[in-house]
Amino acid sequence: MTELREKIKQTIESEPVVVFIKGTPQQPLCGNSMRALDALRSQGAPIAAVDVLPDPQIRQELSALSSWPTIPQVFVRGELIGGADIVQELAETGELKQKLDSALGEGWQGGGEERVVAVSEGSNPLRLVP
Amino acid sequence: MVDRLEDLLREAFPQAREIAVVDRTGGGDHFQVTVASGQFTGLSLVEQHRLVYDALAAPLADGTIHELRIKTRGDQ
Numbered sequence: 577m578t579e580l581r582e583k584i585k586q587t588i589e590s591e592p593v594v595v596f597i598k599g600t601p602q603q604p605l606c607g608n609s610m611r612a613l614d615a616l617r618s619q620g621a622p623i624a625a626v627d628v629l630p631d632p633q634i635r636q637e638l639s640a641l642s643s644w645p646t647i648p649q650v651f652v653r654g655e656l657i658g659g660a661d662i663v664q665e666l667a668e669t670g671e672l673k674q675k676l677d678s679a680l681g682e683g684w685q686g687g688g689e690e691r692v693v694a695v696s697e698g699s700n701p702l703r704l705v706p
Numbered sequence: 707m708v709d710r711l712e713d714l715l716r717e718a719f720p721q722a723r724e725i726a727v728v729d730r731t732g733g734g735d736h737f738q739v740t741v742a743s744g745q746f747t748g749l750s751l752v753e754q755h756r757l758v759y760d761a762l763a764a765p766l767a768d769g770t771i772h773e774l775r776i777k778t779r780g781d782q
Contacts, residue, residue, distance in 0.1 A: 645759050646759075646766075646774065
């Protein structure tokens with residue numbers, strides 16, 4: 577397994593809710609990434625976001641891991657929940673809340689903290705250019 | 707292009723009650739597909755969408771499909 581794939585896997589497994597998007601939560605650069613974020617936000621879910629744009633390898637390695645060809649991808653406790661269409665549908669039917677309840681346990685509600693997580697050097701927004 | 711995608715979906719879901727492909731922008735690369743088939747019954751949404759992605763693997767891989775929205779339904 578490549579180092580990048582290992583880092584992606586670790587992120588998926590360690591973050592309660594992680595979404596791989598194009599852009600950042602503050603500035604999504606694709607309508608579908610926006611739809612996935614909106615669905616998660618509608619439930620007040622804590623969001624760890626990974627921007628796939630800075631390094632094309634991220635998307636390649638992610639899809640190899642998840643067997644899912646498109647972006648965005650939403651994972652809850654390590655399990656792929658779906659892309660924008662599924663997450664939106666689950667939010668509308670109330671199933672997303674049920675999934676979050678059972679995966680995250682009592683007391684997760686409301687916070688809605690959003691963080692950006694970097695999985696490769698190229699995707700680190702705080703990286704200093706020498 | 708809509709016809710090509712419909713053909714691929716019919717091949718993959720021969721017993722589908724409904725197969726619809728809509729070119730969302732008129733540009734021939736943003737599509738909404740709807741498939742209703744008993745094949746989906748009992749599968750999770752992730753598994754259902756994976757079957758649709760599999761059916762459209764070629765146009766997804768060669769860049770023909772820039773964006774794909776999927777709606778699947780199993781038995782009523």
